[in-house]
Amino acid sequence: xxxxxxxxxxxxxQFGKPVTLSCSQTLNHNxxxxxxxxxxxxxxxxxxxxxxDFNNEADTPDNFQSRRPNxxxxxxxIRSPGLGDAAMYLCATSRGGDDPQFFGPGTRLTVx
Amino acid sequence: xxxxxxxxxxxxxxxxxxxTVYCNSSSVFSSLQWYRQEPGEGPVLLVxxxxxxxxxxxxRLTFQFGDARKDSSLHITAAxxxxxxxxxxxxxxxxxxxSNYKLTFGKGTLLTVNP
Numbered sequence: 071x072x073x074x075x076x077x078x079x080x081x082x083x084q085f086g087k088p089v090t091l092s093c094s095q096t097l098n099h100n101x102x103x104x105x106x107x108x109x110x111x112x113x114x115x116x117x118x119x120x121x122x123d124f125n126n127e128a129d130t131p132d133n134f135q136s137r138r139p140n141x142x143x144x145x146x147x148i149r150s151p152g153l154g155d156a157a158m159y160l161c162a163t164s165r166g167g168d169d170p171q172f173f174g175p176g177t178r179l180t181v182x
Numbered sequence: 183x184x185x186x187x188x189x190x191x192x193x194x195x196x197x198x199x200x201x202t203v204y205c206n207s208s209s210v211f212s213s214l215q216w217y218r219q220e221p222g223e224g225p226v227l228l229v230x231x232x233x234x235x236x237x238x239x240x241x242r243l244t245f246q247f248g249d250a251r252k253d254s255s256l257h258i259t260a261a262x263x264x265x266x267x268x269x270x271x272x273x274x275x276x277x278x279x280x281s282n283y284k285l286t287f288g289k290g291t292l293l294t295v296n297p
Contacts, residue, residue, distance in 0.1 A: 074224070101283045112270055112287040113225070120283060160224050166283040168213050168232075168274045173224030 073097050074174035076161050082180045083151050091146040091177045093161030102144040103171065104136060105160040113160055119144060120166065148179075156181045188271055188288030196296050198260050203291045205271035206253045212274055214254045215285070216245060219268040228256075230274075261295045268292050 075094045083089040093102065101120050105113035117126045119138045133155070135147040148155055158178050162171040187206045195201055205214065213232040217225035229238050231247035231254060238245045242265075244257040258265055269292075272285040 103284075110268060110290070110292045112290045115284060118283060162224070164283065168230070170215055170227040170230060171225075171285060173217075173226070176222075176224050178222075 074161060074163055074172050076159075076174035076177050078177060079175060080178050080180070082182060083148075084182050085153065086150045089148050089151055089179070091148075091159050091161075091179070093144045093146075093174055094142050095161075095163045095172075096142070097163055097172060098141060099163035099165050099172070100141075101164045101166045102138060103160075103162040103164075104134075104144070104146045105162065106155075107158040107160055107176070116146070151179070151181045153181050155179065186271055186273055186286055186288035188291055190291060191289060192292050194294040194296065195261055197262055199295075201258050201261055201293070203256045203269050203271075203293075204253065205255070205288050207273065208252065210251045211247075211254075214247060215272045215274065216254070216256055217270040217272060219270065219290075221267065225268075225270055258293075261293075263295045263297050266293060266295050 073096050077092050103118040104116045106116055107113045115127050116130045116134055117136050133149050138144045156179055158176045160176045161174040164171040189204050193201055213230055215230045216228045218228055219225040229245045231245055234251045235249045236247040242259045246255045268290045270290045271288040
């Protein structure tokens with residue numbers, strides 16, 4: 071009965087080689103978020119969608135892109151990963167407002 | 183920017199000890215959420231506090247929301263190794279009727295409970 075699913079759980083890529091992380095949800099929530107989290111730090115929001123409306127954080131590098139083809143799925147594309155992009159990437163969903171966010175288990179990205 | 187200050191940043195204690203984690207802001211919260219993140223997993227919501235002065239209990243965890251709704255605390259009684267994790271407070275956006283659906287997270291408290 072997983073609600074927010076992220077694949078893969080672990081991803082290894084090479085410096086500069088594009089990579090796509092995926093997230094799916096069974097909650098039918100309007101809002102989907104992508105966060106980057108480095109060790110023992112708070113998650114840092116990269117962008118979020120309300121339905122198909124995309125909201126980018128001002129300090130999110132252009133190297134990070136996202137797609138949301140439908141309510142259930144959201145993708146994070148890293149066009150040219152650098153060593154500094156190695157991190158845990160968390161997907162979350164919510165109905166918005168004061169409602170809690172439901173997080174997936176994350177994808178641990180390693181850049182060689 | 184409505185920042186959240188969370189303290190302490192790191193806490194290492196022995197099993198059976200008590201501890202308190204604090205979350206403060208200079209501005210009023212509409213509501214505050216506490217999350218726990220176990221190693222290698224995503225954060226999981228523990229509780230939402232909404233009303234000033236509110237106290238909520240979740241087994242050995244007690245959450246308080248300050249009367250002025252600018253601060254909150256999480257107290258753990260008789261900590262166990264299973265309590266180990268990153269504890270995050272997060273304020274919800276003030277209702278604007280618009281499209282602000284972002285949480286503002288504190289920096290987190292990394293708790294280690296040693297057996």
